[in-house]
Amino acid sequence: LICGVQQATDPALQVLDALQRQHPQLPLHWRLHDCRLGSNPKVNNLAGMSDLGLAPVVVIQDADIAVGPDYLRRVVAALEGPRVGLVTCLYRPRPDRHFWSSVLAAQVQELFLPSVLAANRLGPTIYCAGATMALRRDMLEICGGWRAIADSLADDYALGARVRAHGKEIALSNYVVDTQVMEASFRAFHRHALRWARTTRSVQPLGHAFSFLSYPLPLTMILAPWLGWGGWILIPVVLTLRLVYHRAIAKLLKNPLPLAAVLLGDLLALWIWALAWVSRRVYWRGSDYAYDSHGRMRGGDGVQR
Incomplete structure (x- = not known):
């Protein structure tokens, strides 16, 4: 460890x-350590600790992840496939007592995760999350090591893309990790959600452009005045379907979230989606960063907090 x-x-x-x-x-x-390979503080930290030596299989986690005793066995076992170059996991959001933590958790659980599963059904897995990235050490070296992703805003996606570029596949483990969500204020929530949205836009601009279609409730409310009486009837229909979907997701993941947080998360998702196009700046753990059209970061002090 x-x-x-x-x-x-x-x-x-x-x-x-x-x-x-x-x-x-x-x-x-x-x-x-004070390793500074690039602008991404997480990658700098990974590079600095790697001087202690890496095992034949490297498993990388974000700092806010919690797992059970069989986690490593199940994740590493998925690497055994001959075509598999990297294994990643879905994550279940566990909010703290703050309301805005529940709002962000709702966006992750009920908007983001289903979109990942749908995309995974339609084609090869391109999803790669910092919640878990497991790969062999020689695969990491073939991909260029930490230096290759040291300036990437979406370092997890960048590593997965390099694995795929070398002819290997990303496997989605059946193990779901828990991620701690801690947003004490609207400002903290907004910064976090906006960073995620802009990160997605930086690597999948077309996917982000059409992702607003997965927000039917706010779209229906916006369009209702222009659809006549049928539009107003549509609102309770969409709301009812949304509540059924909410209960199904909560039951599947065994992770019930406050209904108020879920509905507010839906409404704010469209706002966050729109703001993602406004600029190429993100706030990440106490520092402001800019990024270019290729998702390369600049700014900050490169320190992970």
């Missing part, structure tokens, strides 16, 4: 120290 820290004041150091004291037998290694 390899962890990287880029600041001596990072509270993660206290957690690592506690883990080492409580579980001295655990093969836990961590490194405090």
Whole structure:
């Protein structure tokens, strides 16, 4: 288990120290470093901790992911396929007590995840999420290592694209990880949702352009005045179908979310979709970044917080 820290004041150091004291037998290694390969702070951290050495199979996770005891076994087993170059996972959002956390969780669970599954049914998997990326070390090296994605806004997508470019496939594991959603205010929610939308736009502009079609409730409300009496009748019909869909998703993922957060998340999704086209700037963990038409980042200090 390899962890990287880029600041001596990072509270993660206290957690690592506690883990080492409580579980001295655990093969836990961590490194405090100042590696700067590019503008992406997450990739800089991965590169810095990799100096400790990588195992034949590398499993990468975002910092907000929680898994069970059979996670590694199931994810690594999916790498055994002869055509598989990388394994990734869907993620179940687990919001904290703040309302805006539930709104963002609702957008992930009820808008984003179904679109991933639908796309996966229609063609080869291009989805690749930082929630889990498992690949062999030699595959990572063939793809150019961390340096190849050091300036990528969508580093997970970029790594997956390189794997596919070398003739390998991305496999979607049947293991669903949990991701912690912590948005204490509307501003925090808005920044996070907008970064996700602009990241999607940077790598799949056509897909993002048509994604508004997956927001039927706000679209119906906007179009109703121009559709006559039929438009007003359509609103309760769409709302009823949306509620049925909401209950089905919550039951499937065993993750019920507040209905108010779900409906507000739907309405705000169209607003976020539109704002994604306004500029090429994102706010990520305390820093502002710009990105170009190829999704290359610039700005910030390159430090993961």
